Amino acid sequence: MKISRRTLISGVIAVAGSAVLPRIAWANTTLSLGAGMLDTLSDGHLMLPRSFVLGDIPVAEADAVLEPFGLAGAASLLPDCNLTLWRGDDRTVLFDAGSGPDFMPTAGHLMAAMDALGITPEDVTDVVFTHGHPDHLWGALDDFDEPLFANAQHHMGQIEWDYWTDPALPDTIAADRLTFAVGAARRLEVLAEGINLFNDGDEVLPGITARATHGHTPGHMAFEIATEEETVMVLGDCIANHHIAFVRPDWPNGSDQDTAQGAETRAALLAQLADTGTVFAGFHLPAPGLGRAVRDGNAFRFEPLT
Structure with a gap:
């Protein structure tokens, strides 16, 4: 396994009201794995209120971690x-589609990272979704509400698809996530005709197997x-994240839709990853998001891949 990194620094970004955001580094890190190549590409970053991540964890306990x-x-x-972008077996596979322009001004910059790598949306043969949250799905359409990755087959877990396409979801989802439901429904309606649906344990593409990791969303994969x-x-x-999720995986994460199931999934997966030494790519881990989990007493720590 060989690792290399490339970084492109953008100019400043102006947003509504003439506010100017700092320069953003769009980067890719490449792992050469046999005949294949895995890249992580920066889509920018999110700005989340503390409560969205930490939920009801007491302030003093959270701050100690x-x-x-x-x-x-x-x-x-x-x-x-x-x-994550995987190239192998004559396929260019993008995992998730990023935020697009409609979620947060600090995110949605995937195209610049792809351009730095010399890859166009037309080069992507497959888009495989982990789940339907805005920062993973909303970048799937272009400015004309057509699929941005026009030549790609799109793939989503059956449970996740059923959840976000349920007409009753806007009436049952938490009020602060209503925009998540409306935004997902609009995008998935466009992708519906050619979507490939799969289940836990299915080989989605040659050498790529789906593993149920439910809790963050009902059908997260x-x-x-x-x-x-x-x-x-x-x-x-x-x-x-690289802090509370590793130090206290048993604590509820406020961003999980089912906090109890999310904690159970997280604790079991970290134990598996640590015991096997498996390299992983984490969407919200510190850029470039590649590393391993290491046991640290009764907890874990994130060890970036260098």
Whole structure:
């Protein structure tokens, strides 16, 4: 396994009201795995209120965990967004589609990262979704509400598809996530005609197997990419940060739709990843999002791949 990294620094970005955001680094990190190649591409980062991630965890307890990471007392968290691109067997597979322009001004910059790598949306043969949240799905359409990755087959887990396409969802989802439901329904309606649906354990594409990691959303999936050299796992958001998720995986994560199931999934998966030494790509882990889980007493720590 060989790793390399390339970074492109953009100019400043102007948003409504003439506000100017800092420069953003769009980067890719490449892992050469046998005859295949895995890249992580930056889509920017999110700006999340502390409560969205930490939920009802008491402030003092949360800050005790966050302090070594320099995040104690932070009113908001700024998780990176790292998409995974796999090239092998004459396929160019993008895991998730990023935020697009409609979610947050600090995210939705995937096209610049792809351009730095010399890849166009037309080159992508497959888009495989981990789940239907805005930062993973909303980038699937272009400015004309047509599929941005026009030549690609799109893939989503059956449970996840059923959840986001349920006409009753806007009446049952939490009020602060209503826009998630409306935005997902609009995009999935466009993709519906050619979508490939799959279940836990299915080989979605040659060498790419779906693994149920439910809790963050009802049908969230991770994916194992198996090569002759080793297996790498694409996590999505089932392990959604590098601090509390590793130190206290049993604590509820406020971004999970089912916090109890999310914690159970997270704890079991971290144990598996640590015991096997599996390399993984985490969507919201510190850029470039590649690393391993290491046991640290009764907890874990994120060990970036260098």
